Amino acid sequence: MNTAQTLQRRRRWAEFGTAYGFLSLWLIGLFVFTVWPFAHSIYLAFTNYSFDPQYEYVGFANFRRAVTDSLSLKSMDVTARFAIFSVPLRLAVALFVAVLLNKGIKGLGVYRTIYYIPSLVGSGVAVAIMWRRVFGRRGLFNNVIGLFGASGQDWIANPDTARLMLVLLSAWQFGSSMLIFLAALKQVPNEMYESAEIDGAGVVRQFFRITVPLISPVIFFNLTMNIINAFRVFTQAKIITNGGPMNETMFMVLNIYNQAFRFGNMGYASALSWVLLLIIGAVTAVNFVGSKYWVYYETKAR
Amino acid sequence: MIRSHWTFRVALAVILVLLAAPIFGAGRSEKAAATDEQITLRFSWWGGETRHNAYQDMLELFMERNPNIRVEAEFSGWDGYIDRLRTQMAANNQPDVFVAGHDGPWQVLPLGARADIRDFDIDLSAFNDVQLDEITSYDPAGRLTGIPVSESVRAGYLINATLFDELGIELPKSDWTWEDMAEIAQLVYDRSGGTVHGVLDESAGISYGSFGRRSWDLAAHGAAISGPDGLTQTAEQLRDTYRWWGALRDSGAATSAEISVQADDGANSPIVTRDAAMMSTALGSYSRFQANTPDDLKMIAPPDGRYPSDEIGAGISTQISSQSRHPQAAAALVSFLRNDLDAGLIFGTENGIPANRHFREALIEQGLDAGSQVQFDVHNWVVANREVVSFVGPHEAHSEFSSLQRAEEQALAFGRQSIERTVEKIIEHARNLGM
């Protein structure tokens, strides 16, 4: 009995050991590449480190600057506005196209491919360069609208439209959200629509009464992921507008990059990173709390 | 099914091995190279296509003559060049040889990252002592941290002669004033029926230009700004210049904000796209712009009268990294770039008029090409006719300051902000940065 117990215990410990063995690569990575940088970043945020081996503790000065400095505030404003416009636009287009594709249509595969391709390449440098030229003063877009007699402007250089061009670029990549919606829509039982039709509910009413509530968990998921992604915009802002004109596209991540790698304010940049993280956390939390009021989970069915 | 599992696993294993090999292989080969006397140097500069080509040609010649040395080029445009060097220096990863300046924005680069040229066997006899002394003066330890590349005034004014000809306007001469310039710019705009602006608006946050360099000055004279006198004087000067350019912009003589904001040093420059007939630029950039347009470009001295005249200084130099693992090879490269006549002839006036007097003589003897002739003319004229001042003083936050200033000036150019407010905010930025 006793030996059996020890044997069992030993076996269990061996199992723990094996598990941690399998986990070890990830655990090492977690501590070296995430936890340590994280801790270091907190420390740095309280210093004026700028590559110089001699630096000082500056207390909350960096954080104070992060929430009072006009450029930092501007970058928050710019990022928030971008998120507010781009996320709903992208989701709305994605959902709309997904609904159209859902009702049994020929050539679904072709459409799906066409709409997904922009998502594949849209976040890269090549598309960013292309976007910059397409919407430039002598760009493709102005030439197209020129055919209809309209005269364009430089959409990238104009402070009123520069960010809008980035919003459009983001909306253009609605493909992956669309695919997720499409999969969710397939789960909605057809009988629900049929019975609604018998009750005389129109298409719009069906959409808001049946479709939206039933796929609300997926909408919520897409919303959360897209908001987080909207806060991470960098490549497009760096290449298409480089933050300008008038800092209208100075996104938070671009500002952090500039502060750290252009101006050498590593300490301040660390504080800005923390502010960014807190904002993303707060927005996500609000999103989660808000979701209670509109996301419908099918708990009873299970 | 079972076979396909096997192929999958075998494929995975093969890929793993294949991919692991290069990592370890690469590390080993580098070590092996060092013992084999096969040396690899890194050399960095900034510029446009013509300068890149000139340097690459020179490097090919150098490698042909020194088969045991391989030079890897690290080149880029101007934007972000200093910042990148600075980051590299922080990581002790700067190239073995690099082109950089000493004053103004260059002050962010740590002096310790550069080696003393006098530690090496490099002939300095062809260089101007005044320039060498100036470079030496930047280092408190009195080391010579670079060999000057060029010896010329910094700025010239580019004129699109073809446009002037088409519009039937006489070309301006180097002894023009800013008032002349405004008048001519207006004439260009009117005669072209509003399709061509006279001049690139230098107050709209562009990074280079005679007035663009006011911001450079402002950053450089940081100490003066914070003093009670300096501050008011600078603010007054700023207001004055913004007003002056604002009037040109309103009348169409200077480019609209939309054009100025997008102006860059290459294909999108208004002088290339024919959006403006005149613009200020660095002397050494002439050939780059000419290479971009079929139009005939001329260059004259910047107008005089209202703003401070031009400067000659230590300019930029070729420097050796104090961290280089192959300092002798690096010195050989520097010596080749700045002392070898063949190299000098390839480089020509790519970065302004060469500092090496033998290069200058050889270029003249060989017969100057149009681009070089233009630079010599402007340089000689300015030296003979203008009071040439030396470029003063640094501020380490230049990069940050000028980016803040650019955004404010853009807001002004787009009419989103009054002159008063713009100046106020610029001064505020300067103060926040401790200037």
Place this chain on the structure above:
Amino acid sequence: MKKNTRTGVGFLRAARSRIRARASAAVRHIFLAGFGVMMVYPLVWLVFSTFKPNVEVFSSPGILPENWVFTHWSEGWSAIRGHTFGRFFLNSMMISALAIVGTVLSCSLAAYAFSRFRFPLKKMWFAVLLVTMMLPEQVLMVPRYILFMNLGWIDNFAPLTVPHFFGASAFFIFLITQFIRGIPYDLDESSFIDGCSRVRFLWSILLPLMRPALFTAALFTFMWTWQDFMGPLIYITSVRLYPMPLALNLFLDAQAAVNWGALHAMMTFSIAPIIALFFVAQRYFVEGIVTTGIKG
């Protein structure tokens, strides 16, 4: 019902609804096709612009060139003196390949532990995993740079590849964990009775079954590393080591006389592998996105 259709009213109603359905399908097709053309138009235009003379690139919105030019590809290939785009392509391939191998290796090991073992603190570690999944890496760029700087990894592929060998993409650990959980547990038991060790089980039984999940992880790792701009921008300084995105940026930035056709050719070249891969492995892309909601 059947009776009803025979009567005039029922027949009419059925016919009307059939016509309506067809009309609605036609409208949907017209809209979807039109909108689809609008969506891919820029990309198609980009590809064909590589065969247009430079003056024609931006001046004509048409797809097909009026005058065909075939030199842009070779010009673009060698546009950056000293290196060809073949070099940059290989650099990108190297980074992506290493990242893929690292991800597949480290993530499947960790996922195996999470899905098939009971061990102390498992719930906590899994929660940590979920948190790191949500953590935007941009937040850590400064301290990571300093870390890699101190390790002497600057201007090296290491910062872009080594973390992948240590499960840097928490997302895929999650994905593979979920996948393994879907594989029946009986399989494990029967093989352990046969005396199969844990490692052997993973290698010879589980791994082949995990193929779809591993493919998905590999595909998305490829897409992300292939298009990553910020990482190389921060860590790579030698042109020799530039991956495609940096090379394109250099092309745009350093070439004063921008040869648009050539630049577009290289842009197309950089996009091509992703599109090609998508067509080859479309199923895994779609499955990956749908099951985990990965951002494309």
